Amino acid sequence: MAPQPRLEGKVAIVTGGASGFGKGIATKFVEEGALVLIADLADEAGQGVAKELGCAFTVGDVTKREDWERLLKEAIDKFGRLDIVINNAGATYANKATEDVTEAEFDRVMNVNVKSVYLSTNVIVPYFMEKEISGNFVQIASTAGVRPRPRLTWYNASKAAVINATKAMAVEYGPQQIRFNSVSPVIGSTGMTHLFIGKANTPENRKAFESTVPLGRGSTPADVANACCYLASDEAAFITGVNLEVDGGRCV
Ligand SMILES: NC(=O)c1ccc[n+]([C@@H]2O[C@H](COP(=O)([O-])OP(=O)(O)OC[C@H]3O[C@@H](n4cnc5c(N)ncnc54)[C@H](O)[C@@H]3O)[C@@H](O)[C@H]2O)c1
Numbered sequence: 205m206a207p208q209p210r211l212e213g214k215v216a217i218v219t220g221g222a223s224g225f226g227k228g229i230a231t232k233f234v235e236e237g238a239l240v241l242i243a244d245l246a247d248e249a250g251q252g253v254a255k256e257l258g259c260a261f262t263v264g265d266v267t268k269r270e271d272w273e274r275l276l277k278e279a280i281d282k283f284g285r286l287d288i289v290i291n292n293a294g295a296t297y298a299n300k301a302t303e304d305v306t307e308a309e310f311d312r313v314m315n316v317n318v319k320s321v322y323l324s325t326n327v328i329v330p331y332f333m334e335k336e337i338s339g340n341f342v343q344i345a346s347t348a349g350v351r352p353r354p355r356l357t358w359y360n361a362s363k364a365a366v367i368n369a370t371k372a373m374a375v376e377y378g379p380q381q382i383r384f385n386s387v388s389p390v391i392g393s394t395g396m397t398h399l400f401i402g403k404a405n406t407p408e409n410r411k412a413f414e415s416t417v418p419l420g421r422g423s424t425p426a427d428v429a430n431a432c433c434y435l436a437s438d439e440a441a442f443i444t445g446v447n448l449e450v451d452g453g454r455c456v
Contacts, residue, residue, distance in 0.1 A: 209237030228425020
């Protein structure tokens, strides 16, 4: 007998699904039977992914409350409900001395990485409570939030905030059966990698970062997607407040 798809009938929003880890998450979720709405700033790339996967796409900015309200409405209009939010969209400035980080760079990192989690939960938790849906959130944090590297100070701090807020909400909304978890990848090869390493994303240039990973390589979109699938599924019904490091042992 073929195994049951692990996200059968679940409706999921995946932010930043037009590339990198988010595309990997959307791919896995569709394979596992979820109805997926990708939200991303990148219109053309997002439409391409949606066509490839046979899922929905909408242009959306995770730092805007009105976009979150529209995303919730679109999920309900298209699929009848919402069960899962994957807060994957992220931003960083290029690896640099901390005293050189501009206020605009600081604000962007905090808005895209942290305010997005505030807005998504602020808009969607009341919906879950009103409809008595045991929904869940998975935020894509980073090993940077647990084991910070120099020259990425405010990116590290933004991901630490995400991990901490996720744990607080897990406790606060446990009685309503709403779950909150985060997944922390180590360096991968995506649209953001050149910024983390501060130079072109080549295997040679990634070596210094990957050399501190006991399993000897970076995170792939499939690694991240498999962890998200588990946490978002009913298999993880008793898992909340966890930060799952998908990092080949980097954080040990
Ligand atoms: N690549 C790595 O090494 C690495 C390691 C650990 C964690 N992460 C985290 O993984 C997540 C995914 O990033 P990625 O590495 O796949 O990079 P990526 O650049 O390939 O994907 C990020 C996506 O987010 C979208 N996005 C950016 N700002 C947005 C906004 N305001 N609203 C909507 N969409 C927006 C981009 O258009 C892009 O499609 C991020 O949260 C990042 O911090 C990445």
